[in-house]
């Protein structure tokens with residue numbers, strides 16, 4: 001066997017090995033991508049309360065008068081829930097207007113976190129956070145990421 005032939009044989013072996021490793025890496029990337037999607041679903045469930053519109057009502061501290069029996073009660077701390085009247089058990093009071101705070105959720109981002117694929121070179125990218133602008137492709141540097149379904 002010629003020297004060049006031997007080298008070609010050795011290189012063929014290396015090509016096979018590199019392909020095998022590439023396949024393994026590919027499978028690992030897919031598995032990691034799926035794991036990320038699960039983590040994202042979990043994160044969404046956990047953060048649900050923070051991203052929903054809600055109203056917080058808080059009564060300031062001070063002297064309140066029971067609307068039913070006129071009994072006067074001093075609230076030393078601001079409270080979200082007025083306690084029952086010591087005298088008659090009613091929970092309606094005269095005295096102070098509650099402070100109402102409306103919390104609006106941040107507007108949704110244009111792109112949701114997930115797996116994307118470069119429309120130019122085909123490389124897959126993991127986007128871990130919702131964003132208004134997708135990052136460029138890690139491999140070719142172009143702004144061509146598209147959702148991977």
Ligand SMILES: [Zn+2]
Nearest residue numbers: 066069085088
């Ligand atoms: Zn009362």
Ligand SMILES: [Zn+2]
Nearest residue numbers: 118121137140
């Ligand atoms: Zn690319």
